[in-house]
Amino acid sequence: MSAxxxxxxxxLLDVLRDRRTLxxxxxxxxxxxxxxxxxTADLVTSFMEKMARKQVDVLxxxxxxxxxxxxxxxxxxxxxxxxxxxxxxxxxRGLTEKDLSLVKGEDPRAFERLLTARGIxxxxxxxxxxxxxxxQEFEPNVASLIGxxxxxxxxxxxxxxxxxxxxxxxxxxxxxxxQAVRTDRLGAAVLLPADARERLARGDTAELQVFYLxxxxxxxxxxKGLEGIFRSMGKxxxxxxxxxxxxxPGLASPLKLKPTRLPGPGLLIKIMGQLLPYMILIFxxxxxxYPAIDLGAGEKERGTLETLLVAPVSRLSLVLGKFLxxxxxxxxxAVLATVSLGLSLQIGFLAELSLxxxxxxxxxxxxxxxxxxxILPVSCIFSALLLALSIFAKSFKEGQSYAGxxxxxxxxxxxxxxxxxxxxxxFMASMPVVNVSLAxxxxxxxxLDQHWGHMGLIFLxxxxxxxxxxxxxxxxxxxxxxxxxx
Amino acid sequence: MDASTPxxxxxxxxxxxxxxxxxxxxxxxDDVSFTAHAGEIFGLLGANGAGKTTTLRVxxxxxxxxAGDARLCGFSVVRRPEEVRRRIGFLSTATSLYxxxxxxxxxxxxxxxxxxxxxxxxxxxQELFELFGMQSFADVRCDKLSTGMKQKxxxxxxxxxxxxxxxxxxxxxxxxxxxxxxxxxxxxxxRARGKCVIFSTHIMDEVDQLxxxxxxxxxxxxxxxxxxxxxxxxxxxxxxxxxxxxxxxSAGVQP
Ligand SMILES: Nc1ncnc2c1ncn2[C@@H]1O[C@H](COP(=O)(O)OP(=O)(O)O)[C@@H](O)[C@H]1O
Ligand SMILES: [Mg+2]
Numbered sequence: 145m146s147a148x149x150x151x152x153x154x155x156l157l158d159v160l161r162d163r164r165t166l167x168x169x170x171x172x173x174x175x176x177x178x179x180x181x182x183x184t185a186d187l188v189t190s191f192m193e194k195m196a197r198k199q200v201d202v203l204x205x206x207x208x209x210x211x212x213x214x215x216x217x218x219x220x221x222x223x224x225x226x227x228x229x230x231x232x233x234x235x236x237r238g239l240t241e242k243d244l245s246l247v248k249g250e251d252p253r254a255f256e257r258l259l260t261a262r263g264i265x266x267x268x269x270x271x272x273x274x275x276x277x278x279x280q281e282f283e284p285n286v287a288s289l290i291g292x293x294x295x296x297x298x299x300x301x302x303x304x305x306x307x308x309x310x311x312x313x314x315x316x317x318x319x320x321x322x323q324a325v326r327t328d329r330l331g332a333a334v335l336l337p338a339d340a341r342e343r344l345a346r347g348d349t350a351e352l353q354v355f356y357l358x359x360x361x362x363x364x365x366x367x368k369g370l371e372g373i374f375r376s377m378g379k380x381x382x383x384x385x386x387x388x389x390x391x392x393p394g395l396a397s398p399l400k401l402k403p404t405r406l407p408g409p410g411l412l413i414k415i416m417g418q419l420l421p422y423m424i425l426i427f428x429x430x431x432x433x434y435p436a437i438d439l440g441a442g443e444k445e446r447g448t449l450e451t452l453l454v455a456p457v458s459r460l461s462l463v464l465g466k467f468l469x470x471x472x473x474x475x476x477x478a479v480l481a482t483v484s485l486g487l488s489l490q491i492g493f494l495a496e497l498s499l500x501x502x503x504x505x506x507x508x509x510x511x512x513x514x515x516x517x518x519i520l521p522v523s524c525i526f527s528a529l530l531l532a533l534s535i536f537a538k539s540f541k542e543g544q545s546y547a548g549x550x551x552x553x554x555x556x557x558x559x560x561x562x563x564x565x566x567x568x569x570x571f572m573a574s575m576p577v578v579n580v581s582l583a584x585x586x587x588x589x590x591x592l593d594q595h596w597g598h599m600g601l602i603f604l605x606x607x608x609x610x611x612x613x614x615x616x617x618x619x620x621x622x623x624x625x626x627x628x629x630x
Numbered sequence: 631m632d633a634s635t636p637x638x639x640x641x642x643x644x645x646x647x648x649x650x651x652x653x654x655x656x657x658x659x660d661d662v663s664f665t666a667h668a669g670e671i672f673g674l675l676g677a678n679g680a681g682k683t684t685t686l687r688v689x690x691x692x693x694x695x696x697a698g699d700a701r702l703c704g705f706s707v708v709r710r711p712e713e714v715r716r717r718i719g720f721l722s723t724a725t726s727l728y729x730x731x732x733x734x735x736x737x738x739x740x741x742x743x744x745x746x747x748x749x750x751x752x753x754x755x756q757e758l759f760e761l762f763g764m765q766s767f768a769d770v771r772c773d774k775l776s777t778g779m780k781q782k783x784x785x786x787x788x789x790x791x792x793x794x795x796x797x798x799x800x801x802x803x804x805x806x807x808x809x810x811x812x813x814x815x816x817x818x819x820x821r822a823r824g825k826c827v828i829f830s831t832h833i834m835d836e837v838d839q840l841x842x843x844x845x846x847x848x849x850x851x852x853x854x855x856x857x858x859x860x861x862x863x864x865x866x867x868x869x870x871x872x873x874x875x876x877x878x879x880s881a882g883v884q885p
Contacts, residue, residue, distance in 0.1 A: 150742045151743075446729065448726050448727065450725050451787070454690050454692065454715055455715065456743065457712075458712065624694070628687075628692075630650075
C-alpha cells in the first residue's frame with residue numbers, strides 16, 4: 145500500500161507541473177462562472193441601456209380626435225417627467241433619497257420593513273407606483289418595482305416623413321407604417337378613432353389600433369410601453385367615471401390578485417438547485433479529464449509506460465495511485481466551481497437576482513456533507529471511466545477523441561436537473577449519474593428531509609458502481625492488449 | 631562460458647503469440663531457450679521484427695509468455711513477476727523519463743518504487759550522481775536535458791537497486807556516437823561487476839565489441855546460441871555479419 149502512496153505523490157507532482165491540468169483543474173472552474181455571469185449581465189444591461197437610451201418615435205394618427213389623450217400620452221412617455229412624478233409620489237409619503245438607496249441595497253426586505261415602520265401601506269404605494277409606470281401586475285416587491293422598471297422612452301409624433309407616403313390613407317397605411325418601422329424611423333403607431341372624445345365622454349370604449357412589428361425589438365418594446373401606458377390611463381379614466389357617478393372605486397375591479405410570497409426558498413434557490421448539480425457534475429468531469437489522459441495515454445505517448453512497468457510494484461498499486469490523483473483533481477475542480485459560484489452570488493448579476501427573489505442561498509453542514517457524499521462516488525465513476533479510456537488510448541489525441549463522446553454521456557444526465565417536472569423517485573434514483581444530479585437538486589433546494597431513502601439508495605448504488613468501474617479499470621490495466629496495443 | 635559461474639537467466643521453450651488484425655496469429659517468439667550467466671554479456675542478435683523486444687519484454691515480465699517459462703535469479707516470470715522485477719535493471723530507447731520531474735526526483739521515485747529506505751536511497755543516488763558527473767543537472771527537469779544527460783539519468787534509474795540481471799533492448803538505437811559510447815562503456819562495466827547482461831541489437835559491430843555469447847533470432851526462432859567465436863567461425867570471412875546472413879539463409883524461414 146505504501147507503493148500506492150509513492151505513485152500518488154509522484155503523479156500529483158507531475159500533474160501539478162502540467163499547465164493544461166492546472167488550467168482545467170484550477171483556473172477554468174474558478175473563473176468560468178464569474179466570467180460567464182459578468183459577460184451575460186454585461187450584454188443584457190448594455191442591450192437594455194441601449195434600448196432605453198435610444199428614443200423611439202410613436203406616431204399618433206388622428207391626434208385631433210382627442211388632443212388631451214395625446215397630451216397625457218406625451219407626458220407619461222417622457223422618462224424625465226416620470227422620474228419626477230415618481231419622486232414626488234415618494235416624497236409625499238415622507239420617503240427621502242436616502243431611504244431609496246435601500247432599493248439598490250442588499251436586502252429588499254429592508255425597504256419593506258422601512259415602509260412598515262413608517263406606517264406606509266405597502267400595497268397602496270405599490271399600486272400607485274404601478275399606475276405611474278404602467279408596469280406589469282406581478283412584481284415581487286416594491287423595491288424591485290421601483291428599482292427595475294425602465295420607463296419607456298419614446299417621443300410622440302403626429303407627422304411622418306412625406307417621402308414614405310401618407311399613413312392617413314387607409315389604402316396605403318400598413319405599407320407606409322411597415323416601411324417606417326423597418327427603416328427605424330418609427331417604433332409603433334396608434335390610430336385614434338374619429339369619435340374618440342365622444343365615446344369617452346359618454347362612458348363608452350374607444351378602440352385604439354396599435355400597429356407594430358413583432359420581429360423588431362424596438363417596435364415590440366414600443367408596443368409594450370404603449371400597452372402599459374394605456375392600461376394605466378384606462379385605470380385613471382375608470383376611477384374618474386366611478387367618482388363622477390359617486391360609485392365605490394372597487395366597482396370596476398371586483399377581484400384583485402394579491403400575490404404573497406411565502407417565506408420559503410425563493411426563485412434563487414430554484415435556480416441554484418438547477419444550476420449547481422449541472423455545474424458540479426460537469427466540472428468534476430472536466431477536472432478529471434486532463435489528468436486522466438495525462439496519466440494513461442500520456443505515459444504511452446511519452447514512452448514512460450515501460451519504465452514504470454518494470455518497477456517492482458503491482459499494477460493494482462499503479463492504477464490506484466493514478467486513480468486517486470484523477471479523483472482529487474475532479475473533486476478540487478467541482479468544489480472550486482461551487483465556491484466560485486457562491487462568491488459570484490455575492491457580487492454579480494445573481495446578487496440582483498437574490499435581491500429580487502427575496503432569499504439568500506446557503507446550505508447547512510449536513511446538506512454540504514450529503515452533497516459531498518453524492519459527489520464523491522460519482523467523481524469516482526468519472527475518474528475510473530476516464531482512466532480506463534485513457535490507458536487504452538495510444539496517444540493524447542486518441543484519448544481526447546474518446547473522452548469527447550463520454551462528455552455527452554455526462555452532460556445529458558447532468559442536464560436533467562434543469563428539466564421541470566422530473567422528480568426524484570425510486571425509478572430516477574436507480575439511474576446512474578442522473579440520480580446524483582437530481583439528488584443534488586433536492587439537497588440544494590432544501591428537500592433533503594423528504595428524500596433520505598432515495599439518498600441512501602443513490603449513495604450505495606453509486607458507490608457500488610464506482611467500485612465496479614475501478615475494479616474494471618484495474619483489470620483493464622493488467623491486460624497486455626490494452627497496454628501494448630499495436 | 632565456464633560453468634562455475636551461476637546461471638542467472640534460464641529461458642525454456644519460451645513462446646509468445648500475438649493476435650494480429652483479422653485474428654491472424656503472430657508468433658513473435660517461437661520456442662526459444664537459452665541460458666545466461668553472471669559476469670557475461672549475452673547478445674540477442676536479429677533483424678527488425680525478429681522478436682528481440684518481445685523476448686525481453688517477457689523476461690522483464692511486461693508481457694506474459696504464451697508457452698514456456700523463464701527464470702531470473704531462480705524466480706519464474708510467470709509465477710513471481712514482482713520478485714523478478716526486483717532483480718532486473720531494464721534499459722531501452724522505449725524507457726523514457728518523466729519530463730516534468732527533475733533528474734533527482736526521477737531517480738528517487740524509482741528508488742521508492744523499489745522499496746529502498748530513504749537514507750540508503752539518498753546515499754546510493756549521491757554515489758551514482760557523482761560517478762556519472764550528474765550533480766550539475768540534478769535539479770533540472772528531464773525534458774530540459776540533452777540526450778546524453780537523459781541517458782545518464784536512465785542508466786542511474788536502471789542500476790539504482792543494484793540488480794543482478796541487466797536487460798538492454800537496443801539501447802543505442804537512434805543515439806549519436808558519443809552517447810552510444812557511454813552506454814557501451816556502461817554495459818562493459820556491468821559485466822566487470824559480475825552482472826548478467828542480456829543485450830539485444832541488430833548492429834554487428836556491437837556484437838563484435840561486447841558479447842561473450844550470442845543468440846541469433848529470426849522470425850521468433852533462435853537459430854543459434856553459441857560463444858562469439860563459434861558464431862564467427864560459421865563464415866569463411868570470420869565476420870559476424872556474414873555469419874548472421876549465412877545462418878538466416880540456411881534456416882530458410884521467411885521473416
Ligand atoms: N503488441 C503487439 N501486438 C501484436 N504484434 C506485435 C506486438 N508487439 C510486437 N508484435 C509483432 O511481433 C513481431 C516481433 O516484434 P519485436 O519483438 O518488436 O521485434 P524486434 O524487437 O526484434 O524488432 C513483429 O512482427 C511485431 O509486429
Ligand atoms: Mg525491438
